Amino acid sequence: MSHTVVVVAADHAQLAHACELAVSAGGPPVIVLAGTRDTLAEIGGAPAERIVFVERASDVPVEALAGDGAAAVADLHPALVLAPDRSADRILLGACAAALDAPMITGVDTIAVADGHPVITRVLCGGIATEDLTGDGALALLVDGGAALPPGEGVPVQEVPANPLGLTLSSESPAPHDHVELGSAAKVVAIGRGLRSGADMALVEDLAGALGAEVACSRPLAEGLDWLPRDRYIGVSGQDVTPGLYLALGISGQLQHTCGMRGSGTVVVVNTDESAPFFAECDYGIVGDLYAVVPALTRALAGATT
Ligand SMILES: Cc1cc2nc3c(=O)[nH]c(=O)nc-3n(C[C@H](O)[C@H](O)[C@H](O)COP(=O)(O)OP(=O)(O)OC[C@H]3O[C@@H](n4cnc5c(N)ncnc54)[C@H](O)[C@@H]3O)c2cc1C
Known part of the structure; x- marks a missing residue:
């Protein structure tokens, strides 16, 4: 299949399923990471052709970088953009969908190809049913579930400059309990x-x-x-x-x-x-x-x- 496939993410959580689907849809994808340098180290062993890295400073919320992430994705002219279904990644994928003029599809479970077009199967109502959508043009896909990528290294990294919008994290209060994945x-x-x-x-x-x-x-x-x-x-x-x-x-x-x-x-x-x-x-x-x-x-x- 000749589609250019890109995975866009803000961190490494739940990235494994998006990468698996990307590989099945078009071979090792380009990952566009609008995240921190720590996250970059965590995804260095991803099944990807390369990582395009837009650095997010720790006091910059992902919302301020969504435009930069989307511009990096648009430069790749992808047919499919996949993102894990997490709040930060949804923000990035929404910006990508707008930049590519692509419909955004939620709950994506599998991707197949028929007559040269991607066929997207998505889960409805928490698993009661599925439906297939056939694409013609760029698609932005929010991928259901998945685990974090295992640690690793070796994927080439291409850094692109970040020009975050005017939004800064001014304070943070930890939850009363540790978040568990x-x-x-x-x-x-x-x-x-x-x-x-x-x-x-x-x-x-x-x-x-x-x-x-x-x-x-x-x-x-x-x-x-x-x-x-x-x-x-x-x-x-x-x-x-x-x-x-x-x-x-x-x-x-x-x-x-x-x-x-x-x-x-x-x-x-x-x-x-x-x-x-x-x-x-x-x-x-x-x-x-x-x-x-x-x-x-x-x-x-x-x-x-x-
Ligand atoms: C829009 C919507 C979204 C929802 N999302 C979720 C969701 O994400 N996750 C979720 O879990 N629920 C969700 N729910 C709620 C869901 O519908 C159920 O009400 C809920 O899962 C029931 O929880 P339960 O099985 O613990 O309780 P119950 O249905 O009350 O079941 C308790 C069970 O314990 C058994 N039991 C009682 N005493 C004992 C004992 N001593 N030893 C062994 N067994 C015993 C009973 O026989 C019974 O089967 C959602 C509901 C709605 C409407």
């Missing part, structure tokens, strides 16, 4: 409304600790009950995860949740209700009370490592 977690233990009290989170944390897993949850635990931070919930309005193991405890398995974990490897569900929808989507199901099953699993794992 669940997208790259190898194992996830997710808890739902089957938990009776926030104080019982210790049960879940002990199991996650024994497994070496990240703790996640369904939305009500993070929005409403506030037992976990908002960046810990999985689903259509939360994070996407693709761990090798997804252990769901006391989660019913509503579509809005499961569409965020469908790329998981082995799925294990613990629920007292044998008719819970999650049982239809798991590899192993335990019909049981999490208050009995979770401590037993934790003990068994502790026994297995001593």
